[in-house]
Amino acid sequence: MLGEMWQFRGRYKILHMTWFAFFLSFVVWFNLAPLATTVKAAFDLEPGQIKTVAICNVALTVPARIIIGMLLDKYGPRLTYSCLLIYAAIPCILFACAQNLSQLIVSRLLLSIVGAGFVIGIRMTAEWFPPKEIGLAEGIYGGWGNFGSAFSAFTMVGLAGALSFFPGAFTLPSGDPLNWRFAIAGTGIIAAIYGVIYYFNVQDTPPGKVYRRPKSARGLEVTTKKDFWFLMVMNMPLTVILMVLAWRLKKVGFLNESSYPIVLVALLCLYLFQAYNCWVVNKDLLSGAKRYPPEDRYKFKQVAILELTYIVNFGSELAVVSMLPAFFEGTFGLSKAFAGILAASYAFMNLFARPSGGLISDKLGSRRMTMGLLTLFMGVGYLVMSSIPAVRDGLGYDPEVGASGALIALAVVMTMACSFFVQAGEGSTFAIVPLVKRRVTGQVAGNVGAYGNVGAVAYLTLYSLLPDGDLGNIRFFQVLGICAIIVAMLCLFILEEPKGSFAEHHEGEEESANSALETEMM
Template identity: 70%
Template sequence: MTWFAFFLTFVVWFNLAPLATQIKADFGLEESQIRTLAICNVALTVPARIIIGMLLDRYGPRITYTLLLMYAAIPCLIFATAQGFTQLVVGRLMLGIVGAGFVIGIRMVAEWFPPKEIGLAEGIYGGWGNFGSAAAAFTLPTIGGWFAFGALSPGGDPLLNWRLCIAGTGIIAALYGILYYNNVQDHPPGKTYRKPKSARGIEVTTKKDFWFLMVMNAPLSGILMVLAWRLKKVGFYGVNTMYIVWACLLGLYLFQAYNCWVVNKDLMTGKKHYPPKDRYRFSQVAILELTYVVNFGSELAVVSMLPAFFEGTFPLNPAQAGMIASSYAFMNLMSRPGGGLISDKLGSRKNTMAVLTLCMGIGYLILGTVTSSWWLPGAIILTMACSFFVQAGEGSTFAIVPLVKRRITGQVAGNVGAYGNVGAVAYLTIFSLLPEWLGGGKDPSPAIIAQANTAFFQIMGIMAVIVAFLCWFVLKEPEGSFAEHHEGEEEDHQLPHVPVMESDTSVDSIARG
C-alpha cells in the first residue's frame, strides 16, 4: 500500500508535463513561463522533504502519509480552477509539497524489511513512485481527450480537458489517503518504532559534524534564492519583492540552524558525550546528498528536456519524440529495484554506489555527443542504458540511507531527498540559461540549442564522475549492511515476551507459563 501511495504522489506531482501544451495555449503563456512552472513544481519540495522527515520521525509513516495524500487535493483544485498565471504558479508551488511523499515510504519500508533486503525493497518502492511520472505522461492526455468529448481548437487540433485531469488526480489521492489510514500500521507487531528525543533538527554525534551540518544546510535555502531570482526574470514580481523573498529565505536558514542548535545544545556545550557505538559520521549523509543531486536531480532535469532534445535532433514529430523520451522514466520499474538488488547482492553498498555513479557520468558524457548523424535506435539504446545507471544509482543511495542512524532515518531521508530537488532546480536553471549564455543574449538558433544540449549533458556527466570518486574515497560501508536486524532490534528480540493472562496473573504462574 505504501508503494502505491508513492506511485499516486508522483502521478499528482507530474500531472503538468503531459498537459503543458494545452495549458500554454489556453492561457497564452510564453515558453519561459512554462519552464518557470516546471521549476516551481520542484521548488518547495526542498523544504517540504526536510519538514516531512521531522514529522515522520515524530508521528510515524501512517499518519504522515495519510495527511499528505489528503492534502494533495487542495493544490490540484487550486491549479485546476486557475484563471491566470499567478494562480498557476501558486498551485504548482503548493503541489511541490506532494513530492515529499517519497521520504515517508523510505522509513515505512525500512521498518518492514531487514537490512539484508533493504536495497531491493526500497528500490521497488522508489521505482513504483518514479514510474508514476511516466504513467501520468501516458494516461492523462488520453483521459483529457475523452473528457473533452471531441472538441477542437480554432486551429483544428483536439482539445484536452486538463482541468478535470488535474483535479481528478488530487481527489483520487485524497480518497486513497483515507484507505491508507485504515489499512496500514507503522511497523510489524513486536517491534519498536524508534524516535529521536527531538525532531526539530538532525541530531549529530560530534561537534565537528554540527558545523558540517550548518554548511550542508546552506544550499537548501540557497537554491530557493535562485528560484526567486528566476521568478523575477520572467516578470512574476519586481526586484524589491525578490529581496524580501531572499530575506525570508535567509531567515528560514537561521531558523533551521537554531532548531539544530536546540537539538544538539548539550553536545555543543559539553554536557553530553556519545559512546562510540552510538556515533555516526555526518560526512556519510553529505555524500549521499551529493549522490542524489547527480542521479535524481539529473533525472528530473532530463525528463523535462528529453522530448524537445529528440524532436530537435532527429526528424520526429512531438508525439514520437515524447514516446521515445518516456522510455527514460519507464526504466524506473526495473532500474531502481535493480540498483537496490545489486547493492544487496554485491557485498559492498559503497562500491555499488561508486560504480553506478561513474557509469552514469560516462553515459551522460556520451549522450553529449549525440547529433542528427547518429543512428536513432542507437541513441534510444544509449538513453535507456544511461537511464538504468541513473535510477539504479538512486536505488543504491536509498539502500544506504536507512542504515546511517535508525532513529533519525526520516530526517536523513528528508535531507538526502531534498538535495535531489536542489540538483533538479540547479540543473533546470542551468538548462534554461545555457542557450542565452551561448547565444550572447539573442534568440538561440538551432545550432546554439544543440550546443547548449551538449554542454548540459557534459556538466551532468562531469559532476557524476566527481561524486563517484568521492564515494570511493570518502563514503564508508555502513555497519550491519547485510544483517538480519536493524540497529537496536537485536536488543528487542533478546527481551523475553511474557504473556499476562486475565485469569491467572501471579508471578509464579507467569514464570511457570
C-alpha cells in the same frame, strides 16, 4: 524475497500499499507536464511563464522534504503519508479552478509539497524489512512509485481527451474547455481517497517492534561538534537554490523590484531558523554537557556524500526528463509526439533499474562499492550521450532526408543504458540511507531527497543559460557526466560502509521483536 514479493500480506502488503501511495503522489506531482501546452493556450501564456509554472512545481519540494522528514520521525509514516495524500486534493482543485497566472503559480507552489511524499515510504519500508534485504525493498518502492511520472505523462492527455467527448458537461457556456481542469482535479481526489484507505490498512511497525523516535525532531541530531558545523554548511545549498527560484519568479514578473528583496531576506531568515532548530537539538553536545558513546555515533559525512550522489542521479534524472523530448526532436528532426515517446524510455527504466540497483547493493557485499561503481558508470553514460550529435553526423545524417531507424535506435539504446545506471544509482543511494542512523532515518532521507531537487533546479538553470542546439546539449551532458564521476570518486574513496549493512536485524532491534514479523503477520 523475490519469490515472496507478489504476496499481499505481512510486510509485502505494506510494501505494495506504500509504493502505490508514492506512485499516486508522483501522478499528482507530474500532472501538469503532459497538459502544459493546453494550459499555456488556455491562459495565453508566454513560453517563459509556463516554464516558470513548471519550475514552481519543484520549488517547495526542497524545504518540504526536510519538514516531512521531521514530521515522519515524530508521528510515523502511516499518519504522515495519509495526511499528505489527502492534502494533495487541495492544490489540485485550486489549480483546476485557477483564472490567472498568479493563481497558477500559487497552486503549483502548494502542489510541489506533494513531491516530498517519497521520503515517507523510505522509513516505512525500512521498518518492515531487515538490512540484508533493504536495498531491493527500497528499490521496488522507489522504482515502481517513481513510474507515476511516466504514467501521468501517458494518461493525463488521454483522460482530458476522453472528457472532451462530452462538451455539454465539460465546457463552459463561453466555450472554454474544462476537460484538463477535471483531469488535474481528479488526480488529487483519487490521491485523497487512497490516503484514507492507506491509513486504515497499514501500521508503522511490525508487531512487537517499537517505532524509534529522536528526542526532538526540530532539527537533525548529529553526534560530534565537527559534524554540527558540517551540517550548517550542507544546509546552505538548500537555501541558495530557493533564491535561484525566486530569481526565476522575478524574471517572469511574479515578483517585482520591491518584493524580490523581501523574499531573499525571508529565505535567509528561513536558513537561520533552521540553523537555530539544529542548535536547539544539539546544544548539549556543543556545550560539552553531552557526549555520545562510540557505538551511538554516526558520521555526517555519510549523509553529505549521499546528498551529493542524489544530486547527480535523481537531480540529473529530473533535469534530463525535462529536456529529453526537445533533445530528440532537435537532434533528429522528429515530430513532438514521436520524440516524447522516445524520451519516455528514460522514465520507463525506473520499473526495473531502481530495484536492480537495490538488489545489486544487497548481493554485491559492499554498498559503498555498489554506490561508487554505479555512479561512475552513470557519469560515463552521460559522456556517451554527449557524443550522440557527433555519432549522428559521423553516420552521414541529412536533415532533409531525416534520421534512419537504425540511428534513432542507437541513440535510444545509448539513452536507456545511461538511464539504467542513473536509476540503479538512486536505488543504491536509498539502500544506504536507512542504515545511517535509524532514529533519524526520516530526516536523513528528507535531506538526501531535498538535494535531488537542488540538483534538478541547478541543472535546469544551467541548461537555460547554455546556447540552443547541439553545442548546448553536448555541454549539458558533459557537465552531468563530469559531476557524476567526481561524486563517484568520493563514494569509492571517502564513503564508509554503514554498520550492519547486511545484518539480520536493524540497529538496536530486539531479536524477539523481529521474529514476531513472520509469525504474527502471516
